Amino acid sequence: MSHSLGVTGTYPLVLTLWLLPLLGAIICWAFGPQLRTMSGWLASALVGISFVLAVASWSDATQGAGGTLGAHQPLASWLPGFDFGLLLDPLSLIWTFIITGVGFLIVFYSIGYMDGDRAFARFFAYMSFFVFAMLTLVLSDNFIGLLVGWGLVGLASYFLIGFWFERQSAVAAARKAFVINVVGDVGMMFAIFLIVANVHSINFGAVFAAAPALSAGVLFAICVTLFIGAAAKSAQIPLHTWLPDAMEGPTPVSALIHAATMVTAGVYLVARCAPLWDHSHGAQLLVGGIGAATALVGAILGTAQWDIKRILAYSTMSQIGYMIMGVGVGAYEGGIAHFFAHAFFKAQLFLGAGLIIHALADEQDIRAMGGLRRRMPFAFWVMLTAVLSICGVPGFSGFFSKDAVIYGALQHGHPWVYATDIVTAGITAYYMFRLLFVAFLGEYRGEAAQAHAAAEPAHRPHAPAWIMNAPVAVLIAPSVAIGAVLMFGGENSPWQRFFAPLFGATSSRAIALPPVSEGVTTLLVFITVIIGFAIAWQRYATRSAQADAVARLRRESERMPALLTNLLYFDWLIERLFVRPAQQLGALFGRVLDPHVFDGAVRDLVYWARWLGTLVRSFQTGLVRAYALILVAGAACFIVYYAVAAGVR
């Protein structure tokens, strides 16, 4: 097992690719009103340059071996043990590719999608800022830097979810996303406390080197608290509820942040901290279990949604569950591979959905769609290829990556996880094809497009269509073929060989001899996928189903089990367990305790002082005889004291 600290040196490429998006963000923010549409071009250009630089840094990232794999660029130091720097190794390189590459495509796409928005430049500022933040996250060589990036991507996500902030729902969704992400940040902070207290350093290299020596309890605690961060960011149960709500943001945001990159930060974290997880079987079990559960829950909830973006959101949650499960149990290459493939096809799905939404004047309910295959053939093909990929149809990218993950669970000795994953694959097929069939087959059921066309005639200038279509088209290729190119060939695939210096060979890490072979697994998955597909076909694609689609869909919505419409009561529970008690406590403290008890005590003191004053003044009757009496009484006390004191001697 190797601990990547990287070859220390000066890497201008890495620095530049890291800072360029920040530059873009600052320029778009500061000079947005002046730049107008130029801001979009500028932002995408800078992200694109970052991508090019990332490609150019390939050799830096893969240089060295063992303990010094990759490029390490020191930056600054707060205190001894608190040293900051950048680290570009194979793991962060993969993420950098996706962040800048897919990021470039999506930012470019946004030029068309956001065209005419009144905060056009601000959007690109936020997007660039996000890219910068995400790069910070993956390029940091230490936990605090990671946490900084972690927090900043949360912030960018917050800004972008709440981008249309005149909508209260968007504002609420943004706040929810942020707060839940802070819960994750806090978990990571606790992990950092544990790490610093035990290792006295925050640098990955030092921490990983010390990991074997740490006690099992400490290691488990570190992993669990780190995973709280991962779970919040990657929408693992029970911290997943923000992700569907996050679809309030513009669709490119969903594509980039809430599908391709940010939500996979948890995967990155676990993969990055592989040396920790490797030494903590309990943590592996926990993370693998939660990942599998999330995959299942996400898939189940996905079946009950009607909003196209929410379906995709739950599918994202489900797929990230796979990834987390994969890296959690130790199948790092598989988890990362799924992240890699997912980034493409999920971006493609969202961008395709964006095409539809854009065309239908922000209509997102698939019940109000239908028949789009004829109206938007390009979008149909985009969605179809991506759905096939996500379902793991053999040959497509998703097939390779998902198989690797599912089989990895078995390899690392988690049969229940394995079984759950296979079931989930079937459900995935069901709800994805459901989306496809309901939206694209049959007759168009909506009124939105016509109304939109009537209400807003041609004076809204639209950007040329190719700006949106081209990036989507570019994405089709990897989402279909990248699996076959990179991940075919088991242990000898280019993918496995790329990660071998980092993680060692997968087979050597496998702890259990799988009872079933990889081929059987493929077959099982394929069968469940077929079943899922068949059910979806039966319910939505048959001629009879198409005939009275409107009525059937309404009936289905009405008969949806309460458990599903209430999203398994996660939100309800969080509301009841945390939000409301906090508010009630606040009301109790702020309206009762503070004004009446604590302040009341002081007011009482003042009251008693004034009462004492009244008492004192009540002796000032103005009668000289009364004064004389008081005087004599005092004198009597004096005399008694002195007489007694004298007598006592």
Add this chain to the structure above:
Amino acid sequence: MIVLATILLPLVAGALLFALPRQDRVLSRAIGVVVATITLVTVIAAGTTSEWSFRWLSRPFDAAFHFGATPTSFWIALLLTVATACAIAASREARLRDFVAQLLLLEGAMLGLFLARDLLLFALFWDLMLLPVFFVLIGWGEHPATAWRYFIYNFAGGLTLLLATAAFGVIYGSTDVIGRAAGPLVGAWAPWIYAGFAFAFLVKTPVWPLHTWMPPTYSGLPAPMVAVVSAVQSKAGLYGFLVIALTLLPHEVHAYALALMVLGAVSLIYGAVIALTQNDAKRIVAYSSLSHLGLIAIAVGSGNPIALRGALVYIVAHGLFSAALFLVLGYVEEREATRLLARLGGLGWKNPKLAGALCIAALAALGLPGLAGFAGELLILIGVYQAGYVWPVIVALIAIVVASAYFLRLYQDAMNGPEVPDVPVRGDLTWPEALAVAPLLAALVVVGVYPAPLLHP
């Protein structure tokens, strides 16, 4: 000598401002900004090397007019001068001449407090710094009871400080002790002396349950004044703990650390939860201060070196973001004539700069990684955890989550949502207004990214 000039300059300038015409607005503010800026320069020029001393008393104990920055107080003095300059630049109050004069007097008094190397001098400036605030509460405040609350609480603290100082002087023989390693005070009276100091410090900070003067004061004071008060004056108590209690009464601090930490932890969660439900924007920030400063109390209680360094970072950070928050909320109030969240909304469209400023300040306050608040918070908690205290860390982490909720609520309710129609739309931040908060925001970023200078005293 230069350090003496640093203190006298704002005091004298503040007094001389009264010689200007009563109705003057432009000149007094300009003079105020210039004086505060010069003070900033002199603070830097004085550094931690310039000292000035003049014998004051030789009986019943030695005391001197002894000024000079300690490594800790240098940063706080810097914060003070920056905050005051910004606050004066942002002042738009009625009777501006008097207001600016009070701000300068406040600055002078607090510079005296932080640069004092003599305990008696410290106590003197402690009381002195309360007076401008009291006068502003009388003359510009919203409710007379607020002034009383401020007055009674803080002077009660000042009096126990006085008593403790006297006792300290008598027992120790000298009060010229701040920032020099003269050895701790020992003896049967030490706990009582510590109690006297601690009461004053806890009231001033404030720490639950001695805090009830603070929300009305902070919401009642005009924004520029409260910016300085919450940024710097509230740090006087913590400074006292850091520089006086920890060096002169270390055994007592250690012995009663648990009490301090419990109070800090209760403040932390109590302030946070109340801030969650308040409707008045300034009150939210006020309760957030209660919460945040509780964290520093915990740091002091832990006594861990990393936590103590983090405490200084957090003192500076809190100063910067609370000043920025109050100034920006002052702008909001100036524009909307209200600071009730229920009646604000949608300002972000027409006032993007205002929204941006509030956003940065609020994010720093809720501890966004990369900004100053985070650096302090993290270091403090690392230290506290290292010192072996887990429960305060957990409390603090919960409070951080709650803080994110209420600060976002503050920001979103004011800036996001549909625009409130019945409010006359007034323009975005003007350049002078923006420049008044810009240094604070810039400093938040700088300290957040690179707090190392504060960590290597």
Add this chain to the structure above:
Amino acid sequence: MIAFWTLAAILIGSAVWTIVAAKPVYSVVALLINFAALAVVYLTLSAEFLGVIQIIVYSGAILVLFVFVIALLSSGVAPFAIGPNRLPKIWIPTAVAVLAALGFLIFAVARAPQGSAPATAPVGNQGVFGSIADFGKALFTVQLLPFEVTALVLMVAVIGVITLGGEQMREVRPRAQAATDRRMREAILREGKG
């Protein structure tokens, strides 16, 4: 011994009469008796000069003053009309306090060394003590300063009485008149402006 107790009885009786007498004139008479008895006690204590002074000053000067004032005050107005007692039953706590104090005082004094002086204290000359020559010599040597200061005390009394009584009637009217005049002038000025 018997003389002492007789005098004591007279002293106490007349003192009580002084404070219980219904009319002030009776009080003056009772006080006169008291002072006279006291003068006799002084004589028994070898203080001839003081005895004489007691008679002259007190009986001759002070009590006459009292009589004058009683006459003055009862001339123009109803004589010593007594309004409601604002402190009814005041004598109860007074009696308690006074008797307690008295009791403790006597209790304490009863424990004092009786009849003779402690050995450490200076004791004067038995032969010349109390003679007027001895008294006068002390008054003009050792105690000269107090004697001089009594002059100031008497001066204050004289000037005080003159200041209080002499100018009172003369001054009140012109001042009030002046104030009224000024106010009227101001009012006229204000009207003129308006």
Add this chain to the structure above:
Amino acid sequence: MVVPIGDYVALAAVIFFIGVFGVIVRRNPLIMLMSIELMLNAGNLLLVAFARLWLQNAGQIFAFIVITVAAAEAAIGLAIIVTTFRPERFVDVDDVRSLHG
């Protein structure tokens, strides 16, 4: 001295407290003033008795001065009483109570 000094002290104390009692119980300012004279005389009696005890004429001189001062005090007191009560209907100290609180 034939009579024990304690008896003089007791006698003086009794007279003194009769004076005290008079000041408090009587409402006529003149009688109150007379009661005060009684108290001063009680002191004088004590001084003279102790002077005899110690054969120290300082006590007698003290008493002499007290007599002088008492005369002055009576003069001023009576002047004040006259100025106070001449404009009033009653000569009663209970009526003089405009200053209070």
Add this chain to the structure above:
Amino acid sequence: MTLPFTSADWWAVAPVSIVAIAALVVLLADILFARREQRYASIVIALAGLAAAGFVAARQFGHDYNAFFGGFLTGGFATVFQEIILIAAAGSVILYAALGPASRIAGSIAIMLWSACGAMLMSGAANLIMIFLGLELLSLGLYALCATDDRKASRESALKYLILSSMATAFLLFGSALLFGATGSVELADLANPAHVANPLFWTGAGMFLIGLVFKLSLVPFHTWTPDVFEGAPLPVTAFMSVATKAATIAVLARFIYAALPVSVGQRLLLPVWIVAGVSMIVGNVGMLAQRDLKRLLGYSGIAQVGYILVALAGGTPLGLRYALYYLTAYAFMNLGAFAVAAAISPHGEEGADLRNYQGLAERRPWLAAAMTLILLALAGLPPTAGFLGKILILASGVSAGFVWLAALLIVGTAISLYAYAKVVRAMYAPAETGLPEPRPFVPLAWVSAAICCAVIVLMTFYPLIPSNVLPLAH
């Protein structure tokens, strides 16, 4: 017959003599000058006399004068007390110029000067006769002075003061007699004889003697006269009384404590005094809370302030006396300053005494309001005033003597007092109400007096007289 006195004896009483003669000159001038000039002639002569006396007293400082067979000691701390009394007299005399035309001005000033003589004699008095005599000289003058105004309240205050003070003096006399009986001597120095400690006469005598002193200091429960008399007396008289009586009595008390008490019994014997001092700090301060008259407020304030001063004496150390003197000096200037401001805004009579007339003073008379604020801060013990330093010195003295409970009561009392003083400050800086009398135009002497008082109050903070042992103790 040659008198057994040297010129040193006469020189010792020279300050007193000068003041006494100045009073005579004032009376003489009243006859010589025309009516319009009488007022200023009296004031100028009185101030000249006081200045001369002050000069002479200052020359005496540092030398020991044991005059008139030990009856009068000066040159040490007594001189400082004398200077304070002279300052009080001067400050009060000035107020006559600031107030509206007053009748009987020459007589009043003359009596005030003689009262000052009494107070000065008290501060140097070293035997019981001189103490009694000085006290009576002071008090008799004050009885008369209280009644010099034509207001009914003035006469009422005189009557109350007369009756109560005479009673207290009688207690003092009886106590003095008992002390004389216990020791056979009227000299304070002879009291300090351990042989008398066992004598109950000594104890009861000391107790009754202290009643007289404590009454003059207006400590609870002997304070009842203070608010009424302060309120009723004419403003200059209140000013004089509030300082001179306290200064002189503290001088006597200090000499009694330091010179006359056997050390072994001192603390037990004085315990009631410390207790009443402690109670006074609370009662005086709570009494201030709802007052509407400045003089009455300062009366209550004085009750508490004397309590503070006694805390300094409580230790019985020479340093404690120094701190008491420091605070007393500061207190003198605070009171005189406050009365000067009050006089400076009184257009006709004594409107400056009515606190309602201070509403919005900061707008109408900003400098006077600032001065009053400073003085009130000083009374409350806040910086940058001598009140602050004085308080910390007192606390230090009390704590080092082991009287922590007194120090704590001082703190509590001060906390209460802050509220009362700050109320006045708040009124001054609040918006003005209509219908208030317009303050007087410019009254130079009162303004100068207030300014001097403020300056001294501030300067004393930064240049206290304590450090270089400028106050040697002579007894």
